[in-house]
Amino acid sequence: MAREQSALVHGLVAGLVAGIPQVLVTQAEGRLLRLPGRRADIGPRFVQRVAQHLGQPLSPPLHWALAAVFHFGYAAQWGSLYGLAQQRRPVGPLVGGPLLATLLYVLAFSPWGAATRAGAERAPARRPERESLLHWTAALTYGLVTAYTYRWLHERAAVGQHPLGGART
Numbered sequence: 001m002a003r004e005q006s007a008l009v010h011g012l013v014a015g016l017v018a019g020i021p022q023v024l025v026t027q028a029e030g031r032l033l034r035l036p037g038r039r040a041d042i043g044p045r046f047v048q049r050v051a052q053h054l055g056q057p058l059s060p061p062l063h064w065a066l067a068a069v070f071h072f073g074y075a076a077q078w079g080s081l082y083g084l085a086q087q088r089r090p091v092g093p094l095v096g097g098p099l100l101a102t103l104l105y106v107l108a109f110s111p112w113g114a115a116t117r118a119g120a121e122r123a124p125a126r127r128p129e130r131e132s133l134l135h136w137t138a139a140l141t142y143g144l145v146t147a148y149t150y151r152w153l154h155e156r157a158a159v160g161q162h163p164l165g166g167a168r169t
Helices: 002-032 042-054 060-088 093-109 114-118 129-158
Strands: none
Touching: 002 060, 002 129, 042 060, 042 114, 060 093, 060 129, 093 114, 093 129
16 A cells, blocks of 8 residues: 555656646747747646636636646646556556657547547647647657656655655654
């Protein structure tokens, strides 16, 4: 039970950490690819689309607050699931990260994905390739950072070190 709880917590922390570079890399890539408007703002666009479906207009501060909660909640949830999967069937970060990225891409951006079905993203057949590249980069950045952060946390715990430095007391 303690090992499973540890895997869950390490995954949750790894997912939260990975949510930060995911946004930074995606924003930089959006600029490099000269994507129009705010195409790199995937979470905020999804929140806006769901609010429209529900007929609930959002003020800009509420919109961005909900987008942040959505983004980090999503990151924590997937990180936790990654940690539990690692507990059951450990794989290296270069396997686990891309597997997680593929799962996220399929569940969010494929023709059956939540963002596509909600209308926050265009269907892949109608989506410019640069946007699909942006989606893959977001998923892969998140997957790899989650996998490597999880491994770092897990290894530090295995040798009895606190993740932020020093020995455990």
